[in-house]
Amino acid sequence: MELVPKSEEEQMQRRDFIKLGGVGVGSLMLPISGIAVSAEQLLDKPMDVAYKKKLADIALNAAKAKGATYADARIGRYLNQFVTTRETRVDNIVNTESAGIGVRVIANGTWGFASTSNMTPDSVAKTAEKAVEVAMANSKFQTSPVKLAPVKGTGEVSWNTPIKKNAMQVPIKDKVDLLLSANSAAMENGANYITSILFVVNEQKYFASTEGSYIDQDVHRLWAPFYATAIGENGFKQRQGLGNPVGMGFEYLDGLEEDKIRIQGANVGYKNSYDIVEDAAAAGKQLKAKLAAKSVEPGKYDLVLDPAHLMLTIHESVGHPLELDRVLGYEANYAGTSFATLDKWRSGKFQYGSDMVNLFADKTQPYSLGNVGYDDEGVKTKEWDLIKDGILVNYQATRDQVHMIDQNESHGCSYSQSWRDVQFQRMPNVSLRPNKKDISAEDVIKDVEKGIYIAGRGSFSIDQQRYNFQFGGQLFYEIKDGKIVDQIEDVAYQSNTQEFWNNCVQTAGKSDYRLGGSFFDGKGQPSQVSAVSHGCSTTRFNNINVINTARNV
Known part of the structure; x- marks a missing residue:
């Protein structure tokens, strides 16, 4: 028909x-x-x-x-x-x-x-x-x-x-x-x-x-998310699915063995296919462990962040603040502004992160939510650097914006959620480049004396300039002397965008690179949603402040 x-x-x-x-x-x-x-x-x-x-x-x-x-x-x-x-x-x-x-x-x-x-x-x-x-x-x-x-x-x-x-x-x-x-x-x-x-x-x-x-x-x-809850004598615990929203067909749910990610024996995620039944079974077991897990002691820790977790931190602390319309104040009434102002970019010296940090934008990555051939202005999509060797070098801009940053070629990141809504600048996939050396997640963990491994996205809070923030997660494991030892609970970390990314000291290599994403990312007035992925490998950040969410300290 x-x-x-x-x-x-x-x-x-x-x-x-x-x-x-x-x-x-x-x-x-x-x-x-x-x-x-x-x-x-x-x-x-x-x-x-x-x-x-x-x-x-x-x-x-x-x-x-x-x-x-x-x-x-x-x-x-x-x-x-x-x-x-x-x-x-x-x-x-x-x-x-x-x-x-x-x-x-x-x-x-x-x-x-x-x-x-x-x-x-x-x-x-x-x-x-x-x-x-x-x-x-x-x-x-x-x-x-x-x-x-x-x-x-x-x-x-x-x-x-x-x-x-x-x-x-x-x-x-x-x-x-x-x-x-x-x-x-x-x-x-x-x-x-x-x-x-x-x-x-x-x-x-x-x-x-x-x-x-x-x-x-x-x-x-x-996208195939789930939300599981277990009840114990002293309350309840929750765990979301670790699958990713993807730009794929139903083949993503085939659950291929080679796509399953286990870090030092812990089931923590998936790559280009997803076994939702296996993940749900693991969630049941991990929920029981959560109910019995000890509560984290607040303090400074080295954090090792799984891609299924770090994707959200990238989204909020890099993706949104580097949208040019937000930088220019066009989103101030609804979504806030950005600390990454034009003067910082023009200086050519603003240290957004350590020299380990290379963040790029694109709408071409296979399997990603933002993967299209052309944006909604007819511009062929491409890849470009946002942060290079830790330095802020570019933003995300459309055809009518790039002249404001002295460029003459659109970045190809215009999108509308439907035919009835006007297209405007939306976040492309924003990702952290993996280590050029193909080291493993275990290699990233092995030198950590006192740390926490975090998998899965949880609750978060970030200010209107995308600077000061707090992030939780789904699974938390204590790291001692380079080994994951125990599951712990009530973990959230606090930092600001510049301090956090300057504390990045190590990333895993290309074989550990995975895509996470947001299926319903809101922006604009009237509000529209878009879908966007964020790729990265397992990444280490030193000396980050961790609070205990149960004690609120």
Whole structure:
């Protein structure tokens, strides 16, 4: 069945926005956009590429006829599947579809945007004209014209996430059985409660611009988290799954043996595939150990951080503060500003971290959440340095921002969560380069006399300039004389971004490099979400302040 324009009543229904409460993820609201459809409808044939081009040309020509000097059109079909289970039952299964076109223009040197779910030629033309009208109205308040970095038109090109198993094609029963098997494994091994979830996303996106680009992309993402709880005499303990959200198909859940990560005998994570049943069983056992574990003694420790944990610290202390719009104050009202101001970058000497620290941005890493061929401005994606040998060298910027940092090439990090929302600067994958020497995680641990190994992401707090922070985790192991000795509890570490990264003294090599990520990263007003990965190897930080969260000291 081909996606075709629907009746006006159906089109209005497409503007509905379903929001599902995130079970087990605190107060986070998980946006599942679109109207409810059957699982079979998620497999409907997408709109023909030739028809997409026809609609896009209608939009671009209508915008130019109304006075636009630049225009782009994004035709999108966004598919989501959400399956949630608890203990022995299925709580919810939701399938949604959202489709439409968004038109962005520059007129009178000012941005304008409009969108519609009614993809008839007449409606598309009127939407483009409306975008120009919005730009004209906004131009009354524009103090300087929009300046775009040049981009050469691509012609007609396509890009697809290189999946092996389309998760949308896997029967619901198989997905439910997998989640319930994980629940059973957790409860058989010590958990009293568990919620397991599967998110499957498919973005079918078409971009066209007046510069001659016609880009068709098929993007797939997947996430299978769980949240387990065990109750003891003195309270309860919780453990989240150690799997990662990924830019892959259902093959990620194959649980290949070579992708399992064990550090000195402890099950701490996975690489390019995930065994959710094994992880849930380990969580049950580790929860029992958590209930009996001794509480950490506050003080200074050398920390050895697993990639599944450090990814969140990278996200908050590097990814967000180096977004150029945040640096310039554009996000101050909603998400704060950044300590990494332009004067620090211009000096060419700002020591963000030790000379061991090399952090880079990109949207090209295989299996990552941000992996696409082109961003939502039609810019071919690439890799670039943010921190080199510890020095701040660059930011993340889009076509209309790079001139502000004396550059003439977009970084290719523009993104919109849907056709109905305007694209803007979003965090690409931001990662820590592994050691050039291929040393192991055990090598990173072996010289630690008094330390703590932390795996999995936990609670965190960071100030509005992304400077002072506190991070917890899922699993904590005491390190003595180069060996992991005991599981401990109630651990959180405190530092500031510059002090923390300057205390980085060692990273493991390429064979230990793994990707973690955030499936729902919020930003902007109106708020949008995006998915972004962060890669790193096991990394050591010396002399970090650790507090006891149970004693709050």
